[in-house]
Amino acid sequence: MSSLRARPSLIAPAAWLRPSSRHRQVGMLGVITAAVGVWLMLPPLGDNLRTRTDSVELIPIYLGIVAIAAGLWAVTRAEPKWGWGAVLAGVLGIVLGFAAAEGSMADHEAVFVWSSLVAATLRWATPLIFAAIGGMFSERSGVVNIALEGMMLAGAFFGIWGADRFDHWLWGIVTAAIAGGALAFIHAVFSVHLRADQIVSGTAINFLALGVTGYLYIDLYGAEGTPPDVSEIPDVHLGFLDGVGFIGPIFGEMNLMIWLALSTVVLSWIVLFKTPIGLRIRAVGEHPRAADTVGISVYLVRYSCVTVSGMLAALGGAYLSIGFVGSFGENMTAGRGFIALAALIFGMWKPFGAFFAALLFGFSSALARSLPEYSEQAALLFETLPYVLTLIAVAGVIGRSIPPAAIGRPYEKQ
């Protein structure tokens, strides 16, 4: 993109000023960060530190996550070598941190089982993946969707309602998708046809979803809550993975929705970058006037994309209620829609970028749930991580996240 815009210049800029090299620096920084974390854990220093403070193991873990974030950043900005290096180094730092933790906590029962942590990461990331990919469709077509939270919440409620009413989880998924799609359709009507401000409209949808789901929940289920025997989305059992060391426990018993989420990522990448439909979506998001000129219906594309985004976000919500938790509570999404938005921005509005960001944020959530073993307070602070990273990503002086050009701007046909 930048190569198209950069004017030919007689004097080449210094190497460190070139954008690509700055992204490389972020990658290098990630590697260094992780290395510091690892170094802190190695014998002379590590043992010394450990005798003094309790939760020193958190340092390499924290640094490791920051390193992975830096790595993903570099990778999504076309600097794969250092980027993946930073990711690997970060993972190594985390592994060492845990190893140290287990060593020093020998008297506790097994604190962490590796594969269970990975499995937990996938579970926490799945709602985020659905919503982030949904948001990607909407925003790539030029409609800001800060209502992912509300659509996810609607999916969570109508998912369990459908599963309860029609006695099958499949109907739960269907009703969730319909509810999310309907909510998103309202958003589309207001932001595409009525040319309302998309943020105002999204805010309204969030309020509405919160009110409507809370209202119906009290009205239909009341104090008893949702029935405990509601039909839940099953796990997919892969027999041939039984007894396979690390992989078996993770992929052998994974929920159907997690598989669906993974395939959604691949599918959305194919749709967005390998098909004419995707080209149209991106054209509408970058330059609607030009798209209109060549005969693409801007309104149709935007309506479909926003509706699909609502359906996907609702699937994430449905997984939360009938796949993961098995019940519904008022405002049960608790900000996950916004984490998904964060993942989308952090991943530069790209399917795999959003996917890996969602995985990272899911990992930090999974970790935050396991950390109380060490320190409850550190776990709470851990929850800020996705938001802080995203704040840095949109603010970054170096290679900050740049949204589609026409995002948030209503289009008027001529």
Place this chain on the structure above:
Amino acid sequence: MSVTPAAQPPPQQEPTTLAARFALYQRAGGVITPLLTTLLALFIAGLVVRFTTGASPLDTGRAILDGSGLTWLIPESVMDIRSVAGTYDDWPSEAEARLNAEINLQQTLIFTTTLILTGLAVAFAFRCGLFNIGGQGQFFVGAIVAVAVGAEVSGVGRVLHVPLVLLCAALAGAVWAGIAGILRATVGAHEVITTIMLNWIAYWIGSYLFSLGGPLQSDRSRQVPISNDVQESAKLHVFWGDFQGLHVGFFIAIAALVAFYLILNRTTLGYGVRAVGYNPEAARYGGISVSRNYFLAMAISGLFAGLAGAVDIMGWQYRYGQIDIQQSDIGFAGIAVALLGRNTSIGIFFSALLFGALLTGSNTRNLALPIEPELAGNMTLIVQGLVVLFVAADLVILYLWRFRKRLGLPRREPKAVGS
């Protein structure tokens, strides 16, 4: 990719900033449309009540109105004692009913106080063309700092302590919003995204500070994630009522409304803010620093929200805890307040009063409600959502209508779905 995308000039024949649209709308719609918006939202809410529970919407509305205590303002003879007396088992005397209404009215005004301030926080940024969706986070930061300074600092005397807490909390809010302002001003990061992130960062930092063993957790009750009470010297004077009465923070909010009006309309700063709000390009051309105004507008917005947090703590809550953070949405309600109030002082006062009354009237303590109180509480959220949605819509319809007339473009009615 770090090259800033060439600013694509929007098809520029219409005001694109929010502030400009709102200004246009306000000139066109006057005071009638907010009233209609409210009535329509309440009407739809009534329909929902009718069809889901079968209860009479009018009775429900009446119960909410009575529960809000606004009927106290009406002479005694007109008051319907039965509905006011919800919390009494027996038939209450007229005096008891009136006392009950008085307590409810105090609660309504306490909510109104906070809502005015969080509404101002949204409105001030709006006037500069920015959408401060982070009132909630700035409110948290204000409340946290108010608890910290109010409870941990002692022995300074009321005359010093109260202003000190107010100042610290307001500044904290300003700093929190200022982060978003600076990012917008310097690197152009969209304030909606940054303030959303800052909201949740404040949420979790607050949860951490009040958690068991956290830095601000109470010394006395070690098993409850809640802070210490603020010192007596940091409490705001309660001038009406004994049990959770109305505190002088109400006048702080009124003063903030006046200040909002004066800053915007009578100072150079306000002129700059409004100019940038209407049209940043024109303002820049006229020699007004857009980035400076973006920063200042956000910081002043945060000032109001931080003040809201402080007043809430010092006036009636006196302490803050994890559960308060999880349940608070008064900062978000400020968005509805500002939008319904059309970002003007007087409008914000009345819409804050409306939402304050709705919050109190649909409170779970209001046993006179013909529907379950929890339902009524969620109904308030639905009304909020509908109000915001209608503001988004009627704004546009009116705007299109006026705009076409003015430019003499061929009239082509927008295919307004469902309107």
